[in-house]
Amino acid sequence: MxxxxxxxxxxxxxxxxxxxxxxxxxxxxxxxxxxxxxxxxxxxxxxxxxxxxxxxxxxxxxxxxxxKPAPLLPVVVSDMPLSSRSEPHYEPGIPPRHDTMVCELTVSGASLRMYGDLSPAILKTLIRELRGGRS
Missing domain, CATH: 1.10.10 (Arc Repressor Mutant, subunit A)
Structure with missing residues (x-):
């Protein structure tokens, strides 16, 4: 066979x-x-x-x-009374949750707001992309 x-x-x-x-x-x-x-x-x-x-x-x-290592960006953390904060903008159909972490990045005139648990690696990638792919 x-x-x-x-x-x-x-x-x-x-x-x-x-x-x-x-x-x-x-x-x-x-x-x-x-x-x-x-x-x-x-x-x-x-x-x-x-x-x-x-x-x-x-x-x-x-x-x-x-x-090239990613540059460190200065961060200021402050407690602000709720009344002095501007009202956040939410997309229709996505209700804001009060227990959700919010991270807003503004680099070179571009802004991005993310919700949820964000790792340092994700934040590093977002910052790089907001800068146009430059580290």
């Missing part, structure tokens, strides 16, 4: 130049990594893997932006 095996699928092979070109493009301001991957016919996760593996091979000016 002989069974025939299904034909073996070959993996796609990409040149190092192609990988580095996409990794470099993925670090440009405003670039969506997943969209860039799809535009070049590769899986999103593959490009993210290449970014981890090959970012040390990029030009120095790009590496400096990758490794």
């Amino acid at each position: 002989s069974k025939s095996l299904p034909p073996r699928r070959n993996r796609a092979s990409y040149t190092m130049d192609f990988k580095l070109e996409l990794v470099e493009k993925s670090y440009q301001p405003g670039v969506c990594v997943a969209q860039l991957a799809r535009e070049h016919g590769i899986n999103d996760n593959l490009l993210f893997t290449w970014r981890q593996r090959y970012s040390h091979l990029l030009p120095d000016e790009i590496q400096r932006t990758i490794n």
Whole structure:
């Protein structure tokens, strides 16, 4: 009895130049990594893997932006009487809850208000995006 095996699928092979070109493009301001991957016919996760593996091979000016620590922003915490606060604006259909944490970020004229438990990583990402992708 002989069974025939299904034909073996070959993996796609990409040149190092192609990988580095996409990794470099993925670090440009405003670039969506997943969209860039799809535009070049590769899986999103593959490009993210290449970014981890090959970012040390990029030009120095790009590496400096990758490794640059997020700047600290000054924060002032104060107790204000409820009557002196301006009335918050809520989207229709989303009733405000009094036990929900609210974080409002205003950077370079752009404002974003978030509700719920927000991790420091989420806040760091929001600040970076409000600044236009710059760290």
